[in-house]
Amino acid sequence: MNEHPTGFGPGTFGSDYLAEAATLLAHDDPFPGGAVVPPIYQTSLFTFANYAEMADTFAGRRRQPIYSRGDNPTVMEFEARVAALEGAEAARGFSSGMAAISATVLAFVGAGERIVAVRNCYGDAYRLFERLFPRLNIKVDYVDGSDPDAVAAALPGAKLLYLESPTSMLFELQDIAHLTRLAKEQGIVTSIDNSWATPVFQKPISHGVDLVLHSASKYLGGHSDTVAGVVAGSAAHIGRINEQTYSSLGGKLSPFEAWLLLRGLRTLPLRLPHHMKSGLILAERLKAHGQVERVNHPAYSNHPGKATLAGYAGLFSFEVTEDVDIPAFVDALKFFRIGVSWGGHESLVVPAKASLEQTPGLNSMARFGVSPRTIRFNVGLENVEDLWADIAQAFDKAKK
Ligand SMILES: Cc1ncc(COP(=O)(O)O)c(C=O)c1O
Incomplete structure (x- = not known):
């Protein structure tokens, strides 16, 4: 095996991603009071000094967390970190990987519409597609994602392409750059479950993918002490999730779990x-x-x-x-x-x-x-x- 710890040799993608992540995750601007670790904002709401502050915040003229089902500073710290790692403009944390997956997919597809999903996707994503989606009149076509012709044949008319590369039982790969190109030509939103590779081994956004999903319960947390999820993407795509599903479905990440994830991410x-x-x-x-x-x-x-x-x-x-x-x-x-x-x-x-x-x-x-x-x-x-x-x-x- 190659001597370099990534196994891919210095100067290749792996070492660049790792080197970039190492400083990004170890270095913080000091937090309040000079603390090197962010505080856990264990609060459900944030008050305003006066009427004008509240009105300006609700109108979007001023940014301040309002209520922790929406924004919470500890959670925002985790979201910013994941966005930076994935090379995304924004990210949203969730109470589980499945909360992130369901809120994301449901933000982009509705009744009478269709998604294309890689077969052998994670079991509870499959359960969501098989049990809830028929009741909402959302159709799912499963494809062998390793076969670009099969994906191309299923894409026309779809709203979203759901990838997971590699899959998590047989470890089948998809050519995400190629498939994303095919989907983009038809204006289809693309998403990938990147929990396996993590942003230190795969950066889907750099290959054109719109939305990168994680079960943060896995490597991002890394210590088997947290169930959490996150999605990263453009400000517009994350904005759509915020507007359509994030606070209405309510699967927010808790401040303590965001703090555990920040701790896990450092290593x-x-x-x-x-x-x-x-x-x-x-x-x-x-x-x-x-x-x-x-x-x-x-x-x-x-x-x-x-x-x-x-x-x-x-x-x-x-x-x-x-x-x-x-x-x-x-x-x-x-x-x-x-x-x-x-x-x-x-x-x-x-x-x-x-x-x-x-x-x-x-x-x-x-x-x-x-x-x-x-x-x-x-x-x-x-x-x-x-x-x-x-x-x-x-x-x-x-x-x-
Ligand atoms: C590949 C993959 N994606 C998503 C999930 C769902 O994540 P969570 O358990 O955090 O809801 C899992 C969980 O095992 C998984 O293995």
Whole structure:
């Protein structure tokens, strides 16, 4: 593997993004009283000195937070940080990734309209599209996002293109620059779930994407202590979300969680290269292991969508051979705890089989052909040799 911590070599995208993020996240102008950390504005409302201040604020002649379902200074600090990282004009924080996804999509599509979504998108986004959208008379066409012809065929007449590159179970890539160009030619708004790559490994706005979504519960927070979401984009697009859905649906981010996210963000450029390196080491060893049939990791893809990635996160999956007893393998692991989220400090394992059995009819994985022999690893910050020893002993115990 390349000596450079990004694995992509100095002077390439990865190192530029990381270097840029490092100073951006470590350096702040002092906060009130010279504090190096922002205060948590744990308040529901903000008062005005007099009638004129209130009237001017409501009329937009003056900017001051009014009520924390709208603006809150700690949350605004987090939003400004994400906007800067993504190279966006603005960002909006939400109480969860799903609050960000639903408020964003619903701001741009309405009854009688249609969106095009990548198949195998995150499960609850699929649930939103499958359960709520039919009741609102919004149609969703699912496409194999790795096939630009399939996307091109589905685009005409759509209002929004919903991407997630890579997808979070099979790690299929989309050529976001190409697909965005196709959508732009037809005036279609584009969005991407960038939770996996984060802005230190992929900057979708620089490839023309309009709206970048995150489950901030994952790498942005990075410590498995917060559920939160954020969307970044142009001032006009974020303005539309503010106007249409943000304060009316009410899924705002709490000041304390924004503060935790700001704390987590500071180490993003340190954590991601570690996740990447350990993930690649384990992926390589799994690939060579006799009880593994294939490894789903973007490093092994030759899809053009790889060109926008400046690095790899530590979440990937693999398919085991028939002679592996999957429940026994999962139960034998000590350092990979069994759990669904990812992006935190701790290693986790998800057997697709358990999840496929749980939600029949509402599982894009079942519908779009994820093998039940697929297992997903979130590679955390532990010593990679301890992780590998754990995996090796679990395979031994699980051999049928
Ligand atoms: C790829 C992806 N996008 C979005 C979400 C939703 O985020 P949240 O759980 O913060 O609502 C998740 C959550 O697991 C996810 O994995």
